[in-house]
Amino acid sequence: MAVQSVVVIGGGVVGASAAYALARAGTDVTLVDAEYDGKATSAGAGIICPWTSHPGDLDWFRIAAVGAEHYAQLREQLAEDGEADFGYRQVGALQLTTDDELDAAFATVQQRTAGPTIAGTPEVLTGSAARALHPLLQHDGPVILVPGAARLDGRRLRAALWAAARKRGAKIVTGQARILASDTADGVEVDGTALTADAVIEASGVWAPQLLEPLGLRTPVTAVRGQIVHLQLPGAATGDWPMLLPRSVHYLLSFADRIVVGATRETGTGLDPRLTAGGLHEVLTEALKVAPGLADAGYLEARVGFRPVSPDDKPLLGAVPQLPGLIIANGLGANGLTMGPYVGHLAAGLALAEGREPGIDLTPYDPFR
Numbered sequence: 001m002a003v004q005s006v007v008v009i010g011g012g013v014v015g016a017s018a019a020y021a022l023a024r025a026g027t028d029v030t031l032v033d034a035e036y037d038g039k040a041t042s043a044g045a046g047i048i049c050p051w052t053s054h055p056g057d058l059d060w061f062r063i064a065a066v067g068a069e070h071y072a073q074l075r076e077q078l079a080e081d082g083e084a085d086f087g088y089r090q091v092g093a094l095q096l097t098t099d100d101e102l103d104a105a106f107a108t109v110q111q112r113t114a115g116p117t118i119a120g121t122p123e124v125l126t127g128s129a130a131r132a133l134h135p136l137l138q139h140d141g142p143v144i145l146v147p148g149a150a151r152l153d154g155r156r157l158r159a160a161l162w163a164a165a166r167k168r169g170a171k172i173v174t175g176q177a178r179i180l181a182s183d184t185a186d187g188v189e190v191d192g193t194a195l196t197a198d199a200v201i202e203a204s205g206v207w208a209p210q211l212l213e214p215l216g217l218r219t220p221v222t223a224v225r226g227q228i229v230h231l232q233l234p235g236a237a238t239g240d241w242p243m244l245l246p247r248s249v250h251y252l253l254s255f256a257d258r259i260v261v262g263a264t265r266e267t268g269t270g271l272d273p274r275l276t277a278g279g280l281h282e283v284l285t286e287a288l289k290v291a292p293g294l295a296d297a298g299y300l301e302a303r304v305g306f307r308p309v310s311p312d313d314k315p316l317l318g319a320v321p322q323l324p325g326l327i328i329a330n331g332l333g334a335n336g337l338t339m340g341p342y343v344g345h346l347a348a349g350l351a352l353a354e355g356r357e358p359g360i361d362l363t364p365y366d367p368f369r
Helices: 013-024 058-080 100-113 127-135 156-168 205-215 277-290 292-296 333-352
Strands: 005-009 028-033 093-096 122-127 144-145 171-174 175-181 186-189 193-195 201-203 222-232 243-245 250-256 258-263 298-309 316-319 327-332
Touching: 005 013, 005 144, 005 156, 005 175, 005 333, 013 028, 013 058, 013 327, 013 333, 028 156, 058 156, 058 171, 058 316, 058 333, 093 193, 127 144, 156 171, 156 333, 175 205, 175 298, 201 205, 201 333, 205 298, 205 327, 222 333, 258 277, 277 333, 298 333, 316 333, 327 333
Parallel strands: 005 028, 005 201, 028 171, 093 243, 201 327
Antiparallel strands: 093 144, 122 144, 175 186, 186 193, 222 258, 222 298, 243 250, 250 258, 316 327
């Protein structure tokens, strides 16, 4: 049976991308968003640089790299629908290393950027050469420059996807969804109103367990809290500065109006959306280690987001065999803005034609692996 209607649960970058792809395909699509505090998309830094991450995991890199390349198509599509500006810009990334780490790190980046890719040609810089690109940087060791790395604004991307999906006929409903199921996924109920559909895409992030457990489905998604701080340097032209990727899990990236530093990776917090003194101290301390000039920056705001993390840090993506019509698109962790639009695109394709070749082997991302 041809799929005519789809409900997408979750309005973050994955769900919004799926809804947009479905709307462009002419499908009757409804996006349901619960407006919970702590959405990952809202607090994401916006780093698109998979070539330096997870060096030992080819399956992770495969989908992340295609996700980064997917932005070319997405930007073109959004421009067609009048939503071209969401802060995307290829400003490059500076991966900070040591003399001992350099050879292995640079070999990984060279291997991953070989062939046609938006990453460009990486090169090794001295600390002083890197400071010429980022005047706040304090690092005496070698630095790997990945010139094609990009940054974007997650909130603006989500808003652009929502607006473009609406222009293509998508409906957006606010409320908490409950999946309706018989032998198949039949739609959702939102605040007492049934929305029937031929397929359902679950892209609800850390709130997946409360959706799936009533159906007898267990999801391995866990919440990792991330606190992130936005600063401002009055008078500094920060919009062209490359991103800084220190040797820790922290980072620093710049927009024309702000500098974003982050982020904590806190497990065991549940869905507690508070900013904490310890979390903010950690973020600022790590930022000042590599960019001590930030001591003079003004504070703009801080954000909290719950990253939906899978046990092996790879996405949970695929159909649910025991409940035809249900697609899982979740578990992107801290890489939601890198992979999210592509994962949403794949989920839309799975919903429209289960069993169709998606263009990438989804076996490593089986949601029940």
